[in-house]
Each structure stands twice: as C-alpha cells, then as structure tokens.
Amino acid sequence: MKNIITTSIALILLISLGGCKKFLEEELKTELAPTNTYTSTYGFEVGSAGLYALTRSEYNTYGEGGAYIHNGAAPYEALQAATDIADVINSDASLMAFANLTLTPAERFVGTYWNWAYSVISSANLMLVYSEKNTNWDSPTDKERFQAEARFFRAYAYRTLVYLYGDVPYVETILYDFKLNFTRTPKAEVIAHMVDDLKFAAAHLPTNPDQSGFKQGKVTKWAASHLLSEIYLLQGDYPAAEQAALAVINSGYYSLMKTRFGVNKDKPGDVFSDLFLENNQNRSASGNKESIWVLQFQFNVVGGGTNSDDWTRRAWIPNYASISGFVLADTLGGRGIAQLVPMKWWTGTTRTNATGNVAGIFTATDIRNSNYNIKRDWYYNNASDAALYGKKAPITEQTWFTTKTLFPAITKFFYGRAENLSLTGSYKDRMKFRLAETYLLLAEAYLGQGNPQKAADAVNEVRRRAGAGDVSAAQMDMDFLLDERIRELVGEESRRFTLVRTKKLVDRVKLYNNAIKDKVNDNHILWPIPQSIRDANRDAPFPQNPGYN
Numbered sequence: 001m002k003n004i005i006t007t008s009i010a011l012i013l014l015i016s017l018g019g020c021k022k023f024l025e026e027e028l029k030t031e032l033a034p035t036n037t038y039t040s041t042y043g044f045e046v047g048s049a050g051l052y053a054l055t056r057s058e059y060n061t062y063g064e065g066g067a068y069i070h071n072g073a074a075p076y077e078a079l080q081a082a083t084d085i086a087d088v089i090n091s092d093a094s095l096m097a098f099a100n101l102t103l104t105p106a107e108r109f110v111g112t113y114w115n116w117a118y119s120v121i122s123s124a125n126l127m128l129v130y131s132e133k134n135t136n137w138d139s140p141t142d143k144e145r146f147q148a149e150a151r152f153f154r155a156y157a158y159r160t161l162v163y164l165y166g167d168v169p170y171v172e173t174i175l176y177d178f179k180l181n182f183t184r185t186p187k188a189e190v191i192a193h194m195v196d197d198l199k200f201a202a203a204h205l206p207t208n209p210d211q212s213g214f215k216q217g218k219v220t221k222w223a224a225s226h227l228l229s230e231i232y233l234l235q236g237d238y239p240a241a242e243q244a245a246l247a248v249i250n251s252g253y254y255s256l257m258k259t260r261f262g263v264n265k266d267k268p269g270d271v272f273s274d275l276f277l278e279n280n281q282n283r284s285a286s287g288n289k290e291s292i293w294v295l296q297f298q299f300n301v302v303g304g305g306t307n308s309d310d311w312t313r314r315a316w317i318p319n320y321a322s323i324s325g326f327v328l329a330d331t332l333g334g335r336g337i338a339q340l341v342p343m344k345w346w347t348g349t350t351r352t353n354a355t356g357n358v359a360g361i362f363t364a365t366d367i368r369n370s371n372y373n374i375k376r377d378w379y380y381n382n383a384s385d386a387a388l389y390g391k392k393a394p395i396t397e398q399t400w401f402t403t404k405t406l407f408p409a410i411t412k413f414f415y416g417r418a419e420n421l422s423l424t425g426s427y428k429d430r431m432k433f434r435l436a437e438t439y440l441l442l443a444e445a446y447l448g449q450g451n452p453q454k455a456a457d458a459v460n461e462v463r464r465r466a467g468a469g470d471v472s473a474a475q476m477d478m479d480f481l482l483d484e485r486i487r488e489l490v491g492e493e494s495r496r497f498t499l500v501r502t503k504k505l506v507d508r509v510k511l512y513n514n515a516i517k518d519k520v521n522d523n524h525i526l527w528p529i530p531q532s533i534r535d536a537n538r539d540a541p542f543p544q545n546p547g548y549n
Helices: 002-015 041-059 075-079 093-099 108-133 142-165 187-204 221-235 238-249 312-316 397-402 435-448 452-466 478-489 495-501 505-512 531-536
Strands: 291-295 430-434
Touching: 041 075, 041 108, 041 142, 041 291, 075 093, 075 108, 075 312, 075 495, 093 108, 108 142, 108 531, 142 187, 142 221, 142 495, 187 221, 221 238, 221 291, 221 430, 221 435, 221 495, 238 435, 430 435, 435 452, 435 478, 452 478, 478 495, 495 505
Parallel strands: none
Antiparallel strands: 291 430
C-alpha cells in the first residue's frame, strides 16, 4: 500500500476540490484527474491509497510530502489540552488558547480540523459518486469494497466534526455548484448517517486480515465494527454498542497480546512495551494480533512517514537534551520538546525525587506502570561529562512543570534514529484501533445499560494482561473506566473525544486540571465554528456555538 501512496497524493488535491463545478469543467490533462483515474479497479486502488494518506495526515504538522497542511504544533496535541491528563499551559503558542480556554473562532487548529475533515469527506464522496459510474471492475465485489472504504472514512471524518463542533453540515455527494447557504445538520442526524455508513462498511469490507494479498494498514470489517461501537456509544444506543464490540472480540482474528513478541522479545521489557516498539504494530510482520487498524508511517519507505508526520513523540517526551549531562539518544526517545506534560495525579511521583508525592492510579503490579512504559529513572548519558555520566538525574517541580526538561515520560511514543537524532516525526506505524480499546468500549456499553458486573468483566480482560488485579462491580463506574483508559490508552486516544462522549469533560477538568478548573464550563465542551466558514456562508444563517462570539 505504501508504494502507491506517493502517487496518489496528487489525487488528494483534485478530490478535495470536488465540490467546485468550475474546477471540474477544466480540461484536466493529468492522468490523475478523477474522470481518468476512476475508470478501473486499479484507478480506485490509487484513489483509495490517496484517501488513506489524507486520513493519516490528521497527525501531520507542516504539510511535508504533500500531506494536509496544519502548521504550528501537531494539531493532535490540541485534543489532549484542557483535559484531565496533561499540562499544556507552558507550551507551544499554537496550543495556548486550547490549554487556557481562550479559544476563538479564528484560532488556527479550529479551522484545521474542520477543513481536514471536510477534505476527507469530499474525497470519500468523490469515490462513491464515481463508483456508481464505473463498470470496469476486476471482481464483482470491487464496487462495494471501495464504497465500503469510502463510507468508513466519511464516518471517521464526521466523528471528528461532531465531537469538536456538534451540529455540522452533512454532505453526502459532490456539490457541483458553489453553495453559500449551508445549514447545520443536527448532531443526532449526522450520527445516524455515520451509523449507516459504518454498518455498510462492516458488511462489505474484507473479513480476514490474514488472507493472501491483504495489505497491511487497510481497514477491515472489524475496524468498522470497532468504530461503530464507539459511534453507538456516542448515539446512546448501548445494546448496539455492546454487539458491535462483541463482534470484534468474538471474530476469532484478534486477541490481547499476553506473551513477549516481536523485535525485542528476548531483551528486557514486557508485553505492553512490545506493542509500541518499531515494527511491532502490524500483524503480518510481528504477529501482533491485537492491532485492528494501523496507520502506516514506516521509516525510509516510499509513501511512509516524513519528518512532519506524527509528532506525538515530541509532545510527550521531555526536553532532556537541554540539561547539562545529557545528549540526544534514541534509547531516551529521541528529540522531545514536551508540549504535553503528564499530570501528577495519574502518573504518581512516589518513584521520583519530585516534591509532593502522589500515589498515582496504578497498582504495584501493573506493568503499564513499569519503567519500560513510564520512564521515571533518568541517568546522565553524556560520556564527555565525567562528573555526571551514569548518575541519576533528579526530577523536580522545576524540571517537570517549568523547564519541562525531565519528568515521567510515556515510552510508547519513544522513537529515535542513531543516524539522525534530530528527526521530528516518529516514522513508526501507529495503532489506531486495538483490541484492548474494544474491551473498554464494551465496558462503556455495559455501564450505559446499568450492568457494572459485566463492565468489570470486560475491563478485567485488559487488567489481567497488565497484571493489575481485578476490579469489582462495586468499584466499576465511569470514573474508574476513564482512569483505566488512561492506564491503557493515554496518548493513543483523543482524550477530548472520550470525555465529551462520556459527558465527563467538565467534571474531570474541574477535578484534575488545576490551571483551568475555575474557568471551565459547559460551553467549553464544543469548539467554536471557524469564523472563515461562517463568513463564507453568506446566504443563510450559520449560528456560532454558545460561549463564542
């Protein structure tokens, strides 16, 4: 799949403009024009790869390699800001408005996510329209397969829109004329369309991820079912969310990884840390049966990652190299800039030299709290500094929250290359959906049905792999589940989405985010509608979200 992503990036630029009649009427000479590309199964494969590339550019920063341009910090970081997990106040200027709740409709990333999502939707709609016109298929099932992919990604894009903005225009075809009178479709209606798309995707996407010729990184029936479970939760249909999650769990294709595997299985570590080592994400390469959908960012591969892709590592790793006695090292995660600083309440400080000890949320036996997964012990590594080399570096309040040079670091995002330690992108394939989260979605569905025992049973499947000990039905509530999602999924999930879906954003921020606990209110659940969108929609009212001018 990676071999055709580069070719298809040019197609992204065409399909993202698919709503403009004047553009479509131009005499397009390139072979990547939609009318010339979407004429065969191969053409749809090229277009499909372009759709994947556009989708994964959600994590891009500076538009390198033709990906969608964001500029500034990684927009992903804005989805962790002003939640219950990370301090972002002393960070990149492009994140400050999100972190301190001074967001305006003109803020860059407010427009970034809107434009990115509608670009994905436009691309998906173009594929759907041309799939109805094409008659040149290699297989009778090709048409429905490509339609299923397109509808999966359309639902995925609307997921971002409804979480961030609430009511948004629903568009399901190519708009051949300029339209300046959009209206905001009620969120419930948009979600219903998403459910329809994902049900179709689950019915027509490939079932067997191990079948010959199946490309790693491609979505399957089970990726659609996993996402469908989440969207049913957002809709409040908890029995349907339960059934969608169980379909994945009981499919026979996936299992939680419980024994060491992959590239470093014979080296120090544990099975949780194995999940996040480079080259361990894809099932065909490593035997990882937990991955359901993996975004492809592999290093030094045509169509793979770039220096602007997936800055998650830089966000969560301290700026240790600025401390005398340290130099950049791949074993320390590479080059970090600490735009997201983990809060004490959940990481705990009892194993550090920081003042104000806090227990954290992990049990003593939980491997997700091991030094392989949260690095708390830092040792000076500059061999040229004999006075410090090999000694333990202290974590203090100042290094943690002021200079952000040393603090407990989430190792799942560690990435470095000895041949180029200044790399910014992670260049490592990213598990987007994995089975541990499916179990946690199932637990959420059971809580929604008032069944804490079954919710505990689902959570305990994940906790047993971690050696964390079982949770009882009496302990099982939404706050415990949200804590468990931190233990298992911190940094992987979009924390804002989770808190909005579970209706706990305001409560959790008030409880754990001291910087903004007295400012947050219900108006902060949604972002503002981008001002540029409202200004352009001059022929119909387009109301702003409450609390924004």
